[in-house]
Amino acid sequence: MAEIAPFFAVPFGFARLDDCAPLNEQLRETFLQRAALGAAYANPRPITRRNQQVYESRFDLFRWPEAPVQHLKEFCWRELIRWVCELNRYDDKVRAQLLLYADSWFHITRRGGFFALHNHPMASWSGVYCVDPGGQDVQHPDSGLLSFVSPMLTSSMFLDAANSQLQGPYAHGVRSLRLEPGQLVLFPSWILHEVTPFTGDGERITVSFNAWFRLAADPPASS
Numbered sequence: 001m002a003e004i005a006p007f008f009a010v011p012f013g014f015a016r017l018d019d020c021a022p023l024n025e026q027l028r029e030t031f032l033q034r035a036a037l038g039a040a041y042a043n044p045r046p047i048t049r050r051n052q053q054v055y056e057s058r059f060d061l062f063r064w065p066e067a068p069v070q071h072l073k074e075f076c077w078r079e080l081i082r083w084v085c086e087l088n089r090y091d092d093k094v095r096a097q098l099l100l101y102a103d104s105w106f107h108i109t110r111r112g113g114f115f116a117l118h119n120h121p122m123a124s125w126s127g128v129y130c131v132d133p134g135g136q137d138v139q140h141p142d143s144g145l146l147s148f149v150s151p152m153l154t155s156s157m158f159l160d161a162a163n164s165q166l167q168g169p170y171a172h173g174v175r176s177l178r179l180e181p182g183q184l185v186l187f188p189s190w191i192l193h194e195v196t197p198f199t200g201d202g203e204r205i206t207v208s209f210n211a212w213f214r215l216a217a218d219p220p221a222s223s
Contacts, residue, residue, distance in 0.1 A: 115195040145176040
């Protein structure tokens with residue numbers, strides 16, 4: 001039989017923060033307090049389509065000095081850098097030269113909130129950490145899903161009995177995730193994704209970031 005090889009695979013990373021409940025509760029309390037202040041901590045220039053049920057913070061979250069925020073940042077950067085080094089086959093010498101730059105923010109989504117299809121320009125890798133997935137709506141199983149669109153947009157131009165049921169990484173369409181507390185999802189910043197309308201109780205709370213890198217030995221890119 002012919003050997004099967006995934007030529008154009010898209011890397012996704014999945015990590016989990018152990019014993020995350022106390023930290024998540026502290027993050028939840030902090031974020032709700034800041035969101036209650038309205039525009040003071042809100043993103044002043046939102047771009048991606050969303051509605052009033054979604055609060056998006058400023059993009060400086062990981063620069064906040066609060067201990068819970070710094071704890072989460074350390075976890076996210078540790079996992080991201082490990083992952084980048086694994087994908088690029090960087091050794092410890094190269095790893096020590098990596099300089100990380102990032103934007104980071106939080107979302108609070110209440111019933112009816114959604115975040116439209118988008119990607120993250122001017123970054124190489126992005127991540128989403130789940131603080132609280134919110135209440136699950138058993139009547140609407142698609143509530144509050146993080147959904148990624150396959151970049152192989154032309155792969156379904158012709159479907160027949162030989163390719164309509166492709167499995168695993170070769171499947172067509174959308175991959176949707178129901179996030180769990182303490183789960184971190186890493187993905188290429190260029191891939192299109194969205195959050196489906198949240199119809200559960202409570203608040204769906206996540207932290208997101210965009211990251212880009214250079215090596216210390218390389219000159220900064222000109223602006």
